Amino acid sequence: MKRRSLGELTAIIIAVLFVLLMLVVPLISVLTNALSKGLDFFVKAISTSHVISALGLTIGTMIVTVLITGVFGVGAAYCIGKFQFKGKSILTTLIDIPFTVSPVIAGLALIMTFGRMGWLHPYIEAINNYFNLDIRIVFAVPGVILATVFVTFPFIYREIIPVLFSQGKDEEEAAAMMGASGWTIFRRITFPAIK
Structure with missing residues:
Protein backbone atom coordinates (compact mmCIF):
# COMPACT_ATOMS: atom_id res chain seq x y z
CA MET A 1 0.00 0.00 0.00
CA LYS A 2 1.31 3.42 -0.96
CA ARG A 3 2.15 5.81 1.87
CA ARG A 4 0.40 9.12 1.65
CA SER A 5 2.29 12.37 1.99
CA LEU A 6 1.48 14.87 4.71
CA GLY A 7 -0.18 17.14 2.14
CA GLU A 8 -2.44 14.35 0.89
CA LEU A 9 -3.44 13.37 4.43
CA THR A 10 -4.14 17.00 5.31
CA ALA A 11 -6.31 17.46 2.21
CA ILE A 12 -8.25 14.26 2.95
CA ILE A 13 -8.79 15.24 6.59
CA ILE A 14 -9.98 18.73 5.59
CA ALA A 15 -12.38 17.26 3.00
CA VAL A 16 -13.82 14.76 5.49
CA LEU A 17 -14.21 17.44 8.17
CA PHE A 18 -15.91 19.75 5.68
CA VAL A 19 -18.40 17.04 4.67
CA LEU A 20 -19.07 16.19 8.31
CA LEU A 21 -19.58 19.82 9.36
CA MET A 22 -21.56 20.97 6.34
CA LEU A 23 -23.68 17.89 5.58
CA VAL A 24 -23.69 15.21 8.25
CA VAL A 25 -23.95 17.35 11.41
CA PRO A 26 -26.83 19.52 10.07
CA LEU A 27 -28.66 16.39 8.87
CA ILE A 28 -28.28 14.75 12.28
CA SER A 29 -29.45 17.98 13.91
CA VAL A 30 -32.58 18.10 11.75
CA LEU A 31 -33.40 14.44 12.43
CA THR A 32 -32.78 14.84 16.16
CA ASN A 33 -35.00 17.93 16.41
CA ALA A 34 -37.70 16.35 14.23
CA LEU A 35 -37.86 13.25 16.42
CA SER A 36 -37.27 14.98 19.78
CA LYS A 37 -40.97 14.79 20.78
CA GLY A 38 -41.36 11.21 19.63
CA LEU A 39 -42.28 9.38 16.47
CA ASP A 40 -46.04 9.84 16.97
CA PHE A 41 -45.67 13.64 17.14
CA PHE A 42 -43.48 13.56 14.02
CA VAL A 43 -46.04 11.50 12.07
CA LYS A 44 -48.84 13.87 13.14
CA ALA A 45 -46.74 16.90 12.18
CA ILE A 46 -46.00 15.62 8.68
CA SER A 47 -49.64 14.60 8.18
Missing part, protein backbone atom coordinates in the same frame (compact mmCIF):
# COMPACT_ATOMS: atom_id res chain seq x y z
CA THR A 48 -50.99 18.15 8.40
CA SER A 49 -52.61 19.70 5.35
CA HIS A 50 -49.80 22.29 5.03
CA VAL A 51 -47.08 19.63 4.87
CA ILE A 52 -49.05 17.49 2.43
CA SER A 53 -49.64 20.58 0.27
CA ALA A 54 -45.93 21.44 0.36
CA LEU A 55 -44.99 17.87 -0.59
CA GLY A 56 -47.51 17.97 -3.44
CA LEU A 57 -46.02 21.26 -4.67
CA THR A 58 -42.52 19.80 -4.45
CA ILE A 59 -43.43 16.65 -6.37
CA GLY A 60 -45.42 18.57 -8.98
CA THR A 61 -42.58 21.06 -9.43
CA MET A 62 -40.12 18.20 -9.78
CA ILE A 63 -42.17 16.48 -12.48
CA VAL A 64 -42.71 19.64 -14.52
CA THR A 65 -39.06 20.68 -14.11
CA VAL A 66 -37.78 17.28 -15.23
CA LEU A 67 -39.99 17.45 -18.33
CA ILE A 68 -38.94 21.01 -19.22
CA THR A 69 -35.24 20.55 -18.54
CA GLY A 70 -35.27 17.14 -20.21
CA VAL A 71 -36.74 18.40 -23.47
CA PHE A 72 -34.87 21.70 -23.64
CA GLY A 73 -31.66 20.32 -22.10
CA VAL A 74 -31.47 17.53 -24.67
CA GLY A 75 -32.32 20.02 -27.42
CA ALA A 76 -29.66 22.51 -26.34
CA ALA A 77 -27.03 19.81 -25.86
CA TYR A 78 -27.88 18.30 -29.25
CA CYS A 79 -27.58 21.66 -31.03
CA ILE A 80 -24.32 22.54 -29.31
CA GLY A 81 -22.81 19.06 -29.56
CA LYS A 82 -23.68 18.31 -33.18
CA PHE A 83 -23.82 21.61 -35.08
CA GLN A 84 -21.56 24.57 -35.78
CA PHE A 85 -23.34 27.93 -35.80
CA LYS A 86 -22.76 31.58 -35.01
CA GLY A 87 -23.43 32.37 -31.39
CA LYS A 88 -22.64 28.87 -30.13
CA SER A 89 -20.28 30.19 -27.46
CA ILE A 90 -22.87 32.79 -26.40
CA LEU A 91 -25.49 30.05 -26.02
CA THR A 92 -23.18 27.91 -23.87
CA THR A 93 -22.35 30.95 -21.75
CA LEU A 94 -26.04 31.73 -21.22
CA ILE A 95 -26.73 28.12 -20.24
CA ASP A 96 -23.92 28.25 -17.67
CA ILE A 97 -25.16 31.46 -16.00
CA PRO A 98 -26.85 29.60 -13.10
CA PHE A 99 -23.42 28.24 -12.12
CA THR A 100 -22.04 31.76 -11.79
CA VAL A 101 -25.03 33.60 -10.35
CA SER A 102 -26.13 33.30 -6.75
CA PRO A 103 -29.64 31.83 -6.28
CA VAL A 104 -30.49 35.01 -4.38
CA ILE A 105 -29.65 37.10 -7.45
CA ALA A 106 -31.64 34.71 -9.65
CA GLY A 107 -34.64 35.15 -7.35
CA LEU A 108 -34.24 38.91 -7.45
CA ALA A 109 -34.08 38.79 -11.25
CA LEU A 110 -37.34 36.81 -11.34
CA ILE A 111 -39.01 39.32 -9.04
CA MET A 112 -37.71 42.25 -11.08
CA THR A 113 -39.01 40.62 -14.25
CA PHE A 114 -42.37 39.17 -13.20
CA GLY A 115 -43.13 40.92 -9.87
CA ARG A 116 -45.46 43.87 -9.28
CA MET A 117 -42.71 46.32 -10.13
CA GLY A 118 -41.21 44.14 -12.85
CA TRP A 119 -41.06 45.13 -16.48
CA LEU A 120 -43.42 42.30 -17.57
CA HIS A 121 -46.04 43.02 -14.90
CA PRO A 122 -48.03 45.53 -17.01
CA TYR A 123 -48.31 42.94 -19.81
CA ILE A 124 -49.37 40.20 -17.40
CA GLU A 125 -51.98 42.55 -15.92
CA ALA A 126 -53.23 43.48 -19.40
CA ILE A 127 -53.69 39.77 -20.21
CA ASN A 128 -55.42 39.24 -16.85
CA ASN A 129 -57.80 42.14 -17.44
CA TYR A 130 -58.56 41.27 -21.07
CA PHE A 131 -59.26 37.57 -20.47
CA ASN A 132 -60.51 38.00 -16.88
CA LEU A 133 -57.71 35.80 -15.49
CA ASP A 134 -55.55 35.85 -12.39
CA ILE A 135 -52.14 34.87 -13.75
CA ARG A 136 -49.41 35.23 -11.16
CA ILE A 137 -45.78 34.26 -11.64
CA VAL A 138 -43.85 35.44 -8.58
CA PHE A 139 -44.87 33.90 -5.24
CA ALA A 140 -46.92 31.32 -7.12
CA VAL A 141 -46.34 27.89 -8.65
CA PRO A 142 -45.04 29.23 -12.01
CA GLY A 143 -42.35 31.18 -10.14
CA VAL A 144 -41.31 28.08 -8.22
CA ILE A 145 -41.07 26.12 -11.48
CA LEU A 146 -39.14 28.92 -13.23
CA ALA A 147 -36.64 29.17 -10.39
CA THR A 148 -36.15 25.40 -10.27
CA VAL A 149 -35.69 25.17 -14.05
CA PHE A 150 -33.19 28.05 -13.92
CA VAL A 151 -31.06 26.24 -11.34
CA THR A 152 -31.29 22.69 -12.73
CA PHE A 153 -31.13 23.24 -16.50
CA PRO A 154 -27.31 23.44 -16.74
CA PHE A 155 -26.95 20.09 -14.97
CA ILE A 156 -28.98 18.26 -17.62
CA TYR A 157 -27.09 20.00 -20.40
CA ARG A 158 -23.70 19.31 -18.79
CA GLU A 159 -24.46 15.58 -18.46
CA ILE A 160 -25.46 15.15 -22.10
CA ILE A 161 -22.73 17.18 -23.86
CA PRO A 162 -19.85 14.74 -23.06
CA VAL A 163 -21.94 11.81 -24.33
CA LEU A 164 -22.57 13.58 -27.61
CA PHE A 165 -18.91 14.51 -28.04
CA SER A 166 -17.73 10.97 -27.27
CA GLN A 167 -20.30 9.48 -29.64
CA GLY A 168 -18.93 11.43 -32.59
CA LYS A 169 -20.71 11.98 -35.87
CA ASP A 170 -19.70 8.90 -37.88
CA GLU A 171 -22.88 6.88 -37.39
CA GLU A 172 -25.11 9.90 -37.96
CA GLU A 173 -23.27 10.88 -41.14
CA ALA A 174 -23.49 7.29 -42.41
CA ALA A 175 -27.24 7.24 -41.74
CA ALA A 176 -27.65 10.59 -43.51
CA MET A 177 -25.75 9.30 -46.54
CA MET A 178 -28.09 6.30 -46.63
CA GLY A 179 -31.08 8.66 -46.81
CA ALA A 180 -32.28 8.78 -43.20
CA SER A 181 -34.10 11.96 -42.16
CA GLY A 182 -32.83 14.15 -39.33
CA TRP A 183 -35.60 12.98 -37.02
CA THR A 184 -34.86 9.31 -37.76
CA ILE A 185 -31.16 9.86 -37.10
CA PHE A 186 -31.92 11.55 -33.78
CA ARG A 187 -34.49 8.94 -32.73
CA ARG A 188 -32.53 5.83 -33.73
CA ILE A 189 -28.89 6.82 -33.22
CA THR A 190 -28.42 9.93 -31.08
CA PHE A 191 -31.17 9.57 -28.48
CA PRO A 192 -30.36 5.93 -27.54
CA ALA A 193 -26.81 7.05 -26.72
CA ILE A 194 -28.17 9.90 -24.58
CA LYS A 195 -30.52 7.62 -22.66
Whole structure:
Protein backbone atom coordinates (compact mmCIF):
# COMPACT_ATOMS: atom_id res chain seq x y z
CA MET A 1 0.00 0.00 0.00
CA LYS A 2 1.31 3.42 -0.96
CA ARG A 3 2.15 5.81 1.87
CA ARG A 4 0.40 9.12 1.65
CA SER A 5 2.29 12.37 1.99
CA LEU A 6 1.48 14.87 4.71
CA GLY A 7 -0.18 17.14 2.14
CA GLU A 8 -2.44 14.35 0.89
CA LEU A 9 -3.44 13.37 4.43
CA THR A 10 -4.14 17.00 5.31
CA ALA A 11 -6.31 17.46 2.21
CA ILE A 12 -8.25 14.26 2.95
CA ILE A 13 -8.79 15.24 6.59
CA ILE A 14 -9.98 18.73 5.59
CA ALA A 15 -12.38 17.26 3.00
CA VAL A 16 -13.82 14.76 5.49
CA LEU A 17 -14.21 17.44 8.17
CA PHE A 18 -15.91 19.75 5.68
CA VAL A 19 -18.40 17.04 4.67
CA LEU A 20 -19.07 16.19 8.31
CA LEU A 21 -19.58 19.82 9.36
CA MET A 22 -21.56 20.97 6.34
CA LEU A 23 -23.68 17.89 5.58
CA VAL A 24 -23.69 15.21 8.25
CA VAL A 25 -23.95 17.35 11.41
CA PRO A 26 -26.83 19.52 10.07
CA LEU A 27 -28.66 16.39 8.87
CA ILE A 28 -28.28 14.75 12.28
CA SER A 29 -29.45 17.98 13.91
CA VAL A 30 -32.58 18.10 11.75
CA LEU A 31 -33.40 14.44 12.43
CA THR A 32 -32.78 14.84 16.16
CA ASN A 33 -35.00 17.93 16.41
CA ALA A 34 -37.70 16.35 14.23
CA LEU A 35 -37.86 13.25 16.42
CA SER A 36 -37.27 14.98 19.78
CA LYS A 37 -40.97 14.79 20.78
CA GLY A 38 -41.36 11.21 19.63
CA LEU A 39 -42.28 9.38 16.47
CA ASP A 40 -46.04 9.84 16.97
CA PHE A 41 -45.67 13.64 17.14
CA PHE A 42 -43.48 13.56 14.02
CA VAL A 43 -46.04 11.50 12.07
CA LYS A 44 -48.84 13.87 13.14
CA ALA A 45 -46.74 16.90 12.18
CA ILE A 46 -46.00 15.62 8.68
CA SER A 47 -49.64 14.60 8.18
CA THR A 48 -50.99 18.15 8.40
CA SER A 49 -52.61 19.70 5.35
CA HIS A 50 -49.80 22.29 5.03
CA VAL A 51 -47.08 19.63 4.87
CA ILE A 52 -49.05 17.49 2.43
CA SER A 53 -49.64 20.58 0.27
CA ALA A 54 -45.93 21.44 0.36
CA LEU A 55 -44.99 17.87 -0.59
CA GLY A 56 -47.51 17.97 -3.44
CA LEU A 57 -46.02 21.26 -4.67
CA THR A 58 -42.52 19.80 -4.45
CA ILE A 59 -43.43 16.65 -6.37
CA GLY A 60 -45.42 18.57 -8.98
CA THR A 61 -42.58 21.06 -9.43
CA MET A 62 -40.12 18.20 -9.78
CA ILE A 63 -42.17 16.48 -12.48
CA VAL A 64 -42.71 19.64 -14.52
CA THR A 65 -39.06 20.68 -14.11
CA VAL A 66 -37.78 17.28 -15.23
CA LEU A 67 -39.99 17.45 -18.33
CA ILE A 68 -38.94 21.01 -19.22
CA THR A 69 -35.24 20.55 -18.54
CA GLY A 70 -35.27 17.14 -20.21
CA VAL A 71 -36.74 18.40 -23.47
CA PHE A 72 -34.87 21.70 -23.64
CA GLY A 73 -31.66 20.32 -22.10
CA VAL A 74 -31.47 17.53 -24.67
CA GLY A 75 -32.32 20.02 -27.42
CA ALA A 76 -29.66 22.51 -26.34
CA ALA A 77 -27.03 19.81 -25.86
CA TYR A 78 -27.88 18.30 -29.25
CA CYS A 79 -27.58 21.66 -31.03
CA ILE A 80 -24.32 22.54 -29.31
CA GLY A 81 -22.81 19.06 -29.56
CA LYS A 82 -23.68 18.31 -33.18
CA PHE A 83 -23.82 21.61 -35.08
CA GLN A 84 -21.56 24.57 -35.78
CA PHE A 85 -23.34 27.93 -35.80
CA LYS A 86 -22.76 31.58 -35.01
CA GLY A 87 -23.43 32.37 -31.39
CA LYS A 88 -22.64 28.87 -30.13
CA SER A 89 -20.28 30.19 -27.46
CA ILE A 90 -22.87 32.79 -26.40
CA LEU A 91 -25.49 30.05 -26.02
CA THR A 92 -23.18 27.91 -23.87
CA THR A 93 -22.35 30.95 -21.75
CA LEU A 94 -26.04 31.73 -21.22
CA ILE A 95 -26.73 28.12 -20.24
CA ASP A 96 -23.92 28.25 -17.67
CA ILE A 97 -25.16 31.46 -16.00
CA PRO A 98 -26.85 29.60 -13.10
CA PHE A 99 -23.42 28.24 -12.12
CA THR A 100 -22.04 31.76 -11.79
CA VAL A 101 -25.03 33.60 -10.35
CA SER A 102 -26.13 33.30 -6.75
CA PRO A 103 -29.64 31.83 -6.28
CA VAL A 104 -30.49 35.01 -4.38
CA ILE A 105 -29.65 37.10 -7.45
CA ALA A 106 -31.64 34.71 -9.65
CA GLY A 107 -34.64 35.15 -7.35
CA LEU A 108 -34.24 38.91 -7.45
CA ALA A 109 -34.08 38.79 -11.25
CA LEU A 110 -37.34 36.81 -11.34
CA ILE A 111 -39.01 39.32 -9.04
CA MET A 112 -37.71 42.25 -11.08
CA THR A 113 -39.01 40.62 -14.25
CA PHE A 114 -42.37 39.17 -13.20
CA GLY A 115 -43.13 40.92 -9.87
CA ARG A 116 -45.46 43.87 -9.28
CA MET A 117 -42.71 46.32 -10.13
CA GLY A 118 -41.21 44.14 -12.85
CA TRP A 119 -41.06 45.13 -16.48
CA LEU A 120 -43.42 42.30 -17.57
CA HIS A 121 -46.04 43.02 -14.90
CA PRO A 122 -48.03 45.53 -17.01
CA TYR A 123 -48.31 42.94 -19.81
CA ILE A 124 -49.37 40.20 -17.40
CA GLU A 125 -51.98 42.55 -15.92
CA ALA A 126 -53.23 43.48 -19.40
CA ILE A 127 -53.69 39.77 -20.21
CA ASN A 128 -55.42 39.24 -16.85
CA ASN A 129 -57.80 42.14 -17.44
CA TYR A 130 -58.56 41.27 -21.07
CA PHE A 131 -59.26 37.57 -20.47
CA ASN A 132 -60.51 38.00 -16.88
CA LEU A 133 -57.71 35.80 -15.49
CA ASP A 134 -55.55 35.85 -12.39
CA ILE A 135 -52.14 34.87 -13.75
CA ARG A 136 -49.41 35.23 -11.16
CA ILE A 137 -45.78 34.26 -11.64
CA VAL A 138 -43.85 35.44 -8.58
CA PHE A 139 -44.87 33.90 -5.24
CA ALA A 140 -46.92 31.32 -7.12
CA VAL A 141 -46.34 27.89 -8.65
CA PRO A 142 -45.04 29.23 -12.01
CA GLY A 143 -42.35 31.18 -10.14
CA VAL A 144 -41.31 28.08 -8.22
CA ILE A 145 -41.07 26.12 -11.48
CA LEU A 146 -39.14 28.92 -13.23
CA ALA A 147 -36.64 29.17 -10.39
CA THR A 148 -36.15 25.40 -10.27
CA VAL A 149 -35.69 25.17 -14.05
CA PHE A 150 -33.19 28.05 -13.92
CA VAL A 151 -31.06 26.24 -11.34
CA THR A 152 -31.29 22.69 -12.73
CA PHE A 153 -31.13 23.24 -16.50
CA PRO A 154 -27.31 23.44 -16.74
CA PHE A 155 -26.95 20.09 -14.97
CA ILE A 156 -28.98 18.26 -17.62
CA TYR A 157 -27.09 20.00 -20.40
CA ARG A 158 -23.70 19.31 -18.79
CA GLU A 159 -24.46 15.58 -18.46
CA ILE A 160 -25.46 15.15 -22.10
CA ILE A 161 -22.73 17.18 -23.86
CA PRO A 162 -19.85 14.74 -23.06
CA VAL A 163 -21.94 11.81 -24.33
CA LEU A 164 -22.57 13.58 -27.61
CA PHE A 165 -18.91 14.51 -28.04
CA SER A 166 -17.73 10.97 -27.27
CA GLN A 167 -20.30 9.48 -29.64
CA GLY A 168 -18.93 11.43 -32.59
CA LYS A 169 -20.71 11.98 -35.87
CA ASP A 170 -19.70 8.90 -37.88
CA GLU A 171 -22.88 6.88 -37.39
CA GLU A 172 -25.11 9.90 -37.96
CA GLU A 173 -23.27 10.88 -41.14
CA ALA A 174 -23.49 7.29 -42.41
CA ALA A 175 -27.24 7.24 -41.74
CA ALA A 176 -27.65 10.59 -43.51
CA MET A 177 -25.75 9.30 -46.54
CA MET A 178 -28.09 6.30 -46.63
CA GLY A 179 -31.08 8.66 -46.81
CA ALA A 180 -32.28 8.78 -43.20
CA SER A 181 -34.10 11.96 -42.16
CA GLY A 182 -32.83 14.15 -39.33
CA TRP A 183 -35.60 12.98 -37.02
CA THR A 184 -34.86 9.31 -37.76
CA ILE A 185 -31.16 9.86 -37.10
CA PHE A 186 -31.92 11.55 -33.78
CA ARG A 187 -34.49 8.94 -32.73
CA ARG A 188 -32.53 5.83 -33.73
CA ILE A 189 -28.89 6.82 -33.22
CA THR A 190 -28.42 9.93 -31.08
CA PHE A 191 -31.17 9.57 -28.48
CA PRO A 192 -30.36 5.93 -27.54
CA ALA A 193 -26.81 7.05 -26.72
CA ILE A 194 -28.17 9.90 -24.58
CA LYS A 195 -30.52 7.62 -22.66
